[in-house]
Amino acid sequence: MPIQPLLPAAAIAANMAELKPALRRQEALVEASRCLYCFDAPCIMACPAGIDIPAFIKKIAHGNPAAAAKSILSANILGASCARVCPTPVLCEGACVLEDRDEQPIQIGRLQRYATDYIAERDIKVFTPPAQTTGKRIAVIGAGPAGLACSAELAQLGHTVVVFEKQAQPGGLNTYGIAYYKMRPEISLAEAELVRSLGVELRCGITIGKDLTIAQLEKTFDAIFVGVGLGATNRLRIPGEELPEVVDALDFIDQIHTRPLDRVPVGRRVVVIGAGNTAIDAVTQSLRLGAEQATVVYRRSEGDMSAYDFEYQRAKCDGARFLFNVAPVEVCGSAGHVIGLRLVRTNAGADGRPEPIPGTETIEPCDLVLKAVGQEKQVVLLRRLFPALQIDAHGVIARDPLTGQTSVPHIFAGGDCANGGREVVNAVGEGKKAAHGLHAFLTRQTAAPPVQPSRLGAKTGPTGSGLLHPVRVHELEAALKK
Amino acid sequence: MADLSTNLAGIKSPNPFWVASGPPSNTGYQAHRAFEAGWGGVVWKTIGEPIVNVASRYSALNHGPARIVGFNNIELISDRSPETNFREIAEVKRRWPHHAVIASLMVETRAQWHEFVRRATDAGADGIELNFGCPHGMCERGLGSAIGQQPAVAEKITGWVMETATIPVIVKLTPNVTDITAVARAARRAGANAISLITTITSITNVNLDPFVPEPTVAGRSSHGGYCGPAVKPIALNMVQSCAADAAVGLPISGIGGIANWRDAAEFIALGATGIQVCTAIMHYGFRIVEDMHEGLSAYLDSKGMTSVTELIGRAAPTLQKWETLDLHWQRVARIDYDKCIGCNLCYIACEDGAHQCIDLKTPEELGLGLGPGRVPHKPVPKVRENDCVGCNLCSLVCPVDDCVKMTVIENGRPPMSWSNYQERLAAGEMQPIAPHP
Ligand SMILES: Cc1cc2nc3c(=O)[nH]c(=O)nc-3n(C[C@H](O)[C@H](O)[C@H](O)COP(=O)(O)OP(=O)(O)OC[C@H]3O[C@@H](n4cnc5c(N)ncnc54)[C@H](O)[C@@H]3O)c2cc1C
Ligand SMILES: Cc1cc2nc3c(=O)[nH]c(=O)nc-3n(C[C@H](O)[C@H](O)[C@H](O)COP(=O)(O)O)c2cc1C
Ligand code: SF4
Ligand code: SF4
Ligand code: SF4
Numbered sequence: 001m002p003i004q005p006l007l008p009a010a011a012i013a014a015n016m017a018e019l020k021p022a023l024r025r026q027e028a029l030v031e032a033s034r035c036l037y038c039f040d041a042p043c044i045m046a047c048p049a050g051i052d053i054p055a056f057i058k059k060i061a062h063g064n065p066a067a068a069a070k071s072i073l074s075a076n077i078l079g080a081s082c083a084r085v086c087p088t089p090v091l092c093e094g095a096c097v098l099e100d101r102d103e104q105p106i107q108i109g110r111l112q113r114y115a116t117d118y119i120a121e122r123d124i125k126v127f128t129p130p131a132q133t134t135g136k137r138i139a140v141i142g143a144g145p146a147g148l149a150c151s152a153e154l155a156q157l158g159h160t161v162v163v164f165e166k167q168a169q170p171g172g173l174n175t176y177g178i179a180y181y182k183m184r185p186e187i188s189l190a191e192a193e194l195v196r197s198l199g200v201e202l203r204c205g206i207t208i209g210k211d212l213t214i215a216q217l218e219k220t221f222d223a224i225f226v227g228v229g230l231g232a233t234n235r236l237r238i239p240g241e242e243l244p245e246v247v248d249a250l251d252f253i254d255q256i257h258t259r260p261l262d263r264v265p266v267g268r269r270v271v272v273i274g275a276g277n278t279a280i281d282a283v284t285q286s287l288r289l290g291a292e293q294a295t296v297v298y299r300r301s302e303g304d305m306s307a308y309d310f311e312y313q314r315a316k317c318d319g320a321r322f323l324f325n326v327a328p329v330e331v332c333g334s335a336g337h338v339i340g341l342r343l344v345r346t347n348a349g350a351d352g353r354p355e356p357i358p359g360t361e362t363i364e365p366c367d368l369v370l371k372a373v374g375q376e377k378q379v380v381l382l383r384r385l386f387p388a389l390q391i392d393a394h395g396v397i398a399r400d401p402l403t404g405q406t407s408v409p410h411i412f413a414g415g416d417c418a419n420g421g422r423e424v425v426n427a428v429g430e431g432k433k434a435a436h437g438l439h440a441f442l443t444r445q446t447a448a449p450p451v452q453p454s455r456l457g458a459k460t461g462p463t464g465s466g467l468l469h470p471v472r473v474h475e476l477e478a479a480l481k482k
Numbered sequence: 483m484a485d486l487s488t489n490l491a492g493i494k495s496p497n498p499f500w501v502a503s504g505p506p507s508n509t510g511y512q513a514h515r516a517f518e519a520g521w522g523g524v525v526w527k528t529i530g531e532p533i534v535n536v537a538s539r540y541s542a543l544n545h546g547p548a549r550i551v552g553f554n555n556i557e558l559i560s561d562r563s564p565e566t567n568f569r570e571i572a573e574v575k576r577r578w579p580h581h582a583v584i585a586s587l588m589v590e591t592r593a594q595w596h597e598f599v600r601r602a603t604d605a606g607a608d609g610i611e612l613n614f615g616c617p618h619g620m621c622e623r624g625l626g627s628a629i630g631q632q633p634a635v636a637e638k639i640t641g642w643v644m645e646t647a648t649i650p651v652i653v654k655l656t657p658n659v660t661d662i663t664a665v666a667r668a669a670r671r672a673g674a675n676a677i678s679l680i681t682t683i684t685s686i687t688n689v690n691l692d693p694f695v696p697e698p699t700v701a702g703r704s705s706h707g708g709y710c711g712p713a714v715k716p717i718a719l720n721m722v723q724s725c726a727a728d729a730a731v732g733l734p735i736s737g738i739g740g741i742a743n744w745r746d747a748a749e750f751i752a753l754g755a756t757g758i759q760v761c762t763a764i765m766h767y768g769f770r771i772v773e774d775m776h777e778g779l780s781a782y783l784d785s786k787g788m789t790s791v792t793e794l795i796g797r798a799a800p801t802l803q804k805w806e807t808l809d810l811h812w813q814r815v816a817r818i819d820y821d822k823c824i825g826c827n828l829c830y831i832a833c834e835d836g837a838h839q840c841i842d843l844k845t846p847e848e849l850g851l852g853l854g855p856g857r858v859p860h861k862p863v864p865k866v867r868e869n870d871c872v873g874c875n876l877c878s879l880v881c882p883v884d885d886c887v888k889m890t891v892i893e894n895g896r897p898p899m900s901w902s903n904y905q906e907r908l909a910a911g912e913m914q915p916i917a918p919h920p
Contacts, residue, residue: 025884026883026884029884034547037767039767039768039770055770055773055774058771058774059774059777059778062743062744062745062774062778063745063778064744064774064777064778064781066781067774067777067778067781070777
């Protein structure tokens with residue numbers, strides 16, 4: 001049977017309500033006042049975008065949330081979405097010292113949301129559009145988190161930036177891929193507007209390699225940033241994969257973001273193949289759309305799952321089933337529709353790879369199979385666009401991790417296409433670093449990596465001493481003698 | 483963006499935030515770090531004949547989970563030589579020509595004062611602060627608060643300084659007096675250019691009940707300390723306002739005492755300070771706190787449409803008047819916002835046992851309120867009897883929810899009448915005495 005939407009709009013709306021709602025003012029103040037305001041704080045170290053977390057929390061505590069938002073956004077232009085989508089238990093909140101004092105860590109993500117919501121709701125502008133003075137032009141391919149973060153930073157450094165995006169809307173997976181109960185696409189789109197307000201030109205609906213060639217870009221731009229992300233989900237390579245109810249989990253999630261929720265078809269019995277964070281998002285969202293049963297099947301053991309533990313726990317709370325050490329062999333169909341998935345038990349072979357155990361096949365009845373076995377690397381696209389570009393053994397663009405510069409000097413890269421697929425905030429951090437790399441390249445300077453913010457707070461420029469690290473008396477005296 | 487630069491009796495600084503004389507301003511290294519972080523001025527740790535300090539110097543008052551609500555110290559003035567201090571002042575000034583560096587001084591004889599004033603001036607200091615405040619240790623030797631508590635002595639010594647001073651002189655006042663304006667006036671008479679206040683308040687923060695010795699403990703003994711930090715802010719504000727409002731003082735003021743954030747700073751300025759100084763909050767969190775002060779004050783000034791911080795100076799001062807001028811007819815009552823009330827009944831018990839018994843406990847059913855957060859069947863919630871409420875604020879102060887108990891003005895149609903009006907009208911036979919409260 002073809003699959004169809006299962007629940008009325010109201011029921012889905014309740015199921016898809018935000019898991020982590022906004023903090024109210026008083027809650028935010030109480031939470032902010034718990035922060036110890038650590039120096040050289042571990043939470044900052046754990047933030048790939050380097051937000052000065054204690055500083056922004058202190059500003060909330062002292063009744064200045066707009067300044068808090070400015071601190072956040074100057075380090076992470078996607079601070080509003082990161083507040084919602086970051087896996088904080090493994091990032092900043094996981095590093096919070098309070099955990100070591102047997103207390104709950106500070107809810108940094110929710111405080112970050114409080115500050116960024118505050119300015120969004122009041123339409124407060126924290127940036128003045130920078131003057132574009134250098135005359136250098138940079139083309140950015142892909143308006144995902146990496147491309148947007150890179151563009152915003154470049155614009156603030158005075159460069160002219162044009163972003164080319166294949167999709168109709170900017171934001172990349174941040175707009176089309178995040179679990180709906182974590183964030184609505186509007187937040188991501190509003191961030192793209194913020195980037196636009198810095199003077200960045202966003203051209204959506206243009207695929208580089210099809211509508212425009214690299215040669216054309218190279219004629220009018222001085223350098224290129226590549227932030228094309230990853231491709232579609234890998235193929236299963238098993239019989240029955242072509243049946244209509246065998247769906248790429250990303251396409252399934254994409255529908256949740258592009259259709260009214262009560263028009264998204266979902267199976268009554270869903271099987272998700274794979275056990276990464278995408279599989280978790282697919283299985284929980286299936287259940288929230290009305291699936292009666294949803295099962296994750298994974299060919300390795302529970303301990304091998306790449307999904308974060310807190311995501312795994314959430315899926316279990318949502319009622320997801322998990323079958324470990326089973327591999328799909330065939331999607332079974334009847335009358336052209338999926339009726340089940342044939343599985344075989346596995347155990348770890350000598351080299352650790354799962355090996356099927358003969359004679360252990362079973363059929364898991366289902367009417368929808370979601371594939372979440374990892375996204376393809378963009379090797380084909382990248383080779384076609386940039387024949388000279390060096391691609392490493394993992395199929396991602398080889399680059400200098402500090403500057404994002406690739407083997408082709410005027411081409412820089414960051415985000416999923418360069419790190420193989422991590423989080424939004426990693427893409428932001430890499431986009432930002434690449435912007436500084438590009439700036440150094442275009443202005444022929446050595447790249448200055450962003451200063452660790454909780455250190456001295458050193459400023460360069462006319463009012464600063466130019467000393468970048470905490471100094472002791474003898475070092476200072478030596479520096480002053482110069 | 484509002485202009486934050488200030489000019490205190492001729493001492494210019496890029497913003498009103500100065501590091502107060504104390505451990506954070508002990509060395510050139512720290513002064514550099516302070517300016518780097520964004521402070522506008524540094525008042526050097528008091529320079530004098532070098533002293534020797536004890537180990538165990540500080541103690542604190544904690545309140546619940548909050549550390550250092552109040553801070554106490556038995557430290558003396560600088561333990562570094564005047565040569566080192568003046569040399570470093572010169573180095574700091576060279577690197578930061580537009581920031582304020584003030585030399586805080588404490589010496590004994592007239593000749594010494596002359597010499598130290600000259601050395602501070604030669605080092606390039608922008609001003610001099612006379613430490614007449616230190617309430618522990620130094621006062622036993624006839625210095626610090628021993629001077630600041632005697633207007634005549636303070637006047638005489640300030641006079642010595644003024645004989646040679648060519649840069650602005652600030653007299654730092656001790657709060658350990660009954661009338662702060664007496665010494666402030668003495669400073670004025672002696673020709674000082676500004677005053678700064680407050681230094682620390684004589685204190686004992688706590689007693690360790692095991693060995694029966696107060697903190698901080700030095701080999702089984704302790705000594706009276708000087709109290710500062712957030713807890714002293716109300717005392718400092720009161721004294722700053724008293725000096726600002728006294729025409730016989732009439733000097734610019736550098737406000738000190740418990741300042742930890744932009745709001746505290748703005749309050750001192752609104753009561754008449756031209757700039758402010760911070761010690762304890764830096765000792766707690768480091769120089770970086772100035773970022774929030776900077777951004778917060780500028781955002782606040784912008785929100786009020788003020789283009790410079792000087793417009794804020796003294797803005798709240800005229801509203802502080804003698805009690806006898808306050809309107810006896812103005813009426814305010816407590817009103818509870820039941821959408822916010824969480825039903826803790828702290829307001830009830832505060833009014834019942836600690837104020838005027840004007841709140842009743844009623845069930846939500848009796849009050850005709852629907853059920854909801856804080857309102858479960860039969861669980862009483864508070865109801866103010868507005869006719870009896872005297873508008874004291876207590877319930878709104880104990881209420882743990884912001885804006886839940888709203889103190890609401892009641893228009894009663896009665897024309898304003900202060901205590902002095904009342905006395906006049908009584909004397910003129912225009913009215914009967916107001917009946918005592920039942
Ligand atoms: C299902 C799913 C859930 C996720 N959930 C989370 C989460 O909760 N939290 C989190 O932090 N991270 C999450 N991630 C990861 C996160 O979305 C990515 O790490 C992040 O979006 C990477 O950003 P990017 O800019 O590198 O790539 P993308 O977001 O993939 O953006 C790349 C952009 O480039 C465009 N593009 C590609 N080729 C071309 C071309 N030839 N011409 C023009 N444009 C092109 C694409 O259309 C796309 O807009 C999730 C990922 C998935 C798949
Ligand atoms: C440990 C310590 C040492 C201090 N030493 C001096 C000093 O040498 N000279 C001085 O004028 N004030 C000294 N003070 C007082 C401070 O300058 C300031 O007036 C007081 O602490 C109140 O401000 P605060 O609440 O911001 O700390 C000292 C304060 C502390 C806590
Ligand atoms: S580690 Fe925790 S307590 Fe410390 S600054 Fe970060 S959030 Fe605050
Ligand atoms: S703060 Fe520094 S000087 Fe003071 S006791 Fe601790 S380590 Fe020693
Ligand atoms: S103190 Fe506040 S929250 Fe508590 S019962 Fe009274 S009004 Fe309600």
